[in-house]
Amino acid sequence: MSASSYDPVTFDIIQNGLEAVADEMFAAQRKTSMSAIIYEVLDLGTGICDANGEIAASGAGIPAFVGVLDKAVKRIIEKHPPQTIRPGDLFASNDPYWGGVTHLNDMILAMPVFADGRIVAWTANIAHWNDVGGNVPGSMSSEATEIFQEGVRIPAVKLIDAGVPNQAVFDILYVNTRLPDFLRGDLWAGIAGVRIGERRILEMIEKYGADTFTAAIEDFMELGERRARAALANLRKGVYPFEEEQDDGAIHRITIEITDSDFIIDLRDNPPQKGSSNSSREGIEISAQLAFKAFTDTQAPGNGGFFRPLKLLTQPGTVFHVVEPGALGYYAEVEIRVFDLILRCLAHHFPGVIPAGNFASICGTVIGGKHPDTGRHYTIVEPQLGGWGAQQGRDGNSAIFSGFHGDTFNCPAEVAEARYGLDVDELALNPESGGEGQWRGGKGISVRYRVRADDNFLSVGYTRSRVPPWGQAGGADGSPNYVEVLRLGKAAERYAFATNVPLSKGDVVHVVTGVGGGYGDPRKRTSEAVRQDIRNGYLSAESAERIYGVRG
Structure with missing residues (x-):
């Protein structure tokens, strides 16, 4: 029937x-x-x-x-x-x-x-x-x-x-x-x-x-x-290449081809698989699906039918198509890099459609060891909040997860302290500069976990730790993601990727996530918007005068 x-x-x-x-x-x-x-x-x-x-x-x-x-x-x-x-x-x-x-x-x-x-x-x-x-x-x-x-x-x-x-x-x-x-x-x-x-x-x-x-x-x-093909029909047809340097100096390359019937993402020319920062081909397909939907029709049903026009090309043995027995522990950082690469490519070729870059990392933070109260092993696994990029007419969102990570939440400090063997000394907006523009990038966060016992450990996997979120239309780049280990009387230790860093009682794990990229010339930001940033704690009076020429 x-x-x-x-x-x-x-x-x-x-x-x-x-x-x-x-x-x-x-x-x-x-x-x-x-x-x-x-x-x-x-x-x-x-x-x-x-x-x-x-x-x-x-x-x-x-x-x-x-x-x-x-x-x-x-x-x-x-x-x-x-x-x-x-x-x-x-x-x-x-x-x-x-x-x-x-x-x-x-x-x-x-x-x-x-x-x-x-x-x-x-x-x-x-x-x-x-x-x-x-x-x-x-x-x-x-x-x-x-x-x-x-x-x-x-x-x-x-x-x-x-x-x-x-x-x-x-x-x-x-x-x-x-x-x-x-x-x-x-x-x-x-x-x-x-x-x-x-x-x-x-x-x-x-x-x-x-x-x-x-x-x-x-x-x-x-x-x-039907919704996907209707959106595809309204896109400018052509071949759109782009490449971006990564934190480790590797170059990620992409070519997007838009035809009457297909949206083709070609990722074949990319570095070989290495370590645990690899993704399965299916994982990269998910990155492509999310970016495709964000660019074409956000309100359409996200079912199998919507993705029929999407075609993905990968090369086995590369970071975007790992082959057995390659490791995948930090697959998420690879997938989010592809998601961001697709959006940045489209932003470059379709100006004004995509916001400026966001902190674009899961910022996976793992802390664990023996619980000081119970003696049992505990492990905290925390993704982190960060700043989104600005777009024409709107500042970036502050302190939320990336679009790739979706509708998720941070673990409340009270729950973290009750369940894990540490104290949360700070959860605040990142005060670092970056992301200035006619519309500013959203703020990342600054979190300080204080360890309560010896023989604990820290493992992290952050990207955008050297190459910051990108600005658009004259807006400034944002700021990077990183982690510091602060030990009494010693210089701060800075990390982006690390495994089993030893922690002792009193050590502080300081998480800092990026400010999103700005959009438009900072000199065109209104005086009232700058003063509102000062009142909200996003900007110091000294920075307001130096960057925007506005006195608090």
Whole structure:
């Protein structure tokens, strides 16, 4: 039966209902998880895929995580033919070489939904687990050269078989972590999330029928494709190259080609894979999808149909297409570099459409050791807030996560102090200069964690630590991201990437994230806007007079 034979109002109810189901999955997982990285920071994502694994609806959370789910489900289907899958099955994968896409800390759970004896959908989620083994606490080492050094690998296996847990897999997970209680709680929270999604979809199918349900998903995909192609038709056609130097001196190159039918991103001419700062091809595809949607139609449904015009070209063995057994611990910094590179290329060739550069780093901060009060091991895994770039007519946002990281939050100081073995002495806006313009860049943050016990450690992975966020139309560049370790009576130690830096009682870990790039000539900023910056603490009176010629 064709889609035109169905009631479009029913389709709309089902399509919006899928979004509501994905949001309920998210809420269930958030409320039952053990780790603050999930229930406070919201380092997770939920979604619903169609029977073939195409993303049909997404919940809240990290956009780059939602983009993982369809790729993971497709790999599960590839490994487990549909005739071997039964109602009540539940699959797990964290291995980037088996559909895990990201790194071993991120566990994907996926569950088939059966109706009329066939799979009609999949519910899926992904969340960051604080420790999955490997050679360092937190499982993220900038010194890793192979994935074997990064933790336990779960290669798209059946975790629950027709409702019966595969206890062997659970046991393997529990003994391959320094935080077994937290892993156990986070795992079962994820299982609860996909199961509540299955229940709600079956309720929907009972009301409308399996055929109507699947037809509504197909119609939703077609709507996504129509919106993408309509946006593509309005873009200037051509070939648009760009290259950018990175913090380590490497050059990242991109060519975007826009045709009548395709939006092609070519990343083949790039450095070879190295260390743990690599990404799977699927991860780079997510970066391309996020940038494509941001540039074309932000209001369209972000389903599999919308991304049909997008084509990605990569070269195996490069930093953007790692091959086994390459390490991927800091994959996120590679993906966000590509996301930012695509936007910067488009900003260069389509002036005024894209804002100036933002701090553009996850700024992953891992601190851990023996808790001074309980004696138990703790690990804090914190992404950081930063400054966004300005655009014509608007200052940049201050102290929020990057667009790549999405609708997530920082861990409150009170929660961090209660759960972890440290004090939070400061959480303030970064007072450094940078990002001046007719419209100024948003401010980053300054955070000071004071260590409360000996034998602690610090591991970090920050980019944009040397090459700052870029200004536009005469606006100034922003400021870099970095971490300092402050020890009494000693010079500050500055880091961007580091693993297992020793920390002792009283040491301070000082996190500084970047100010976003400015837009337009700073001399054109209004006097009232400058004075408002002074009142808000964004700017000193001395800097106001020196940069803008305005006396406070």
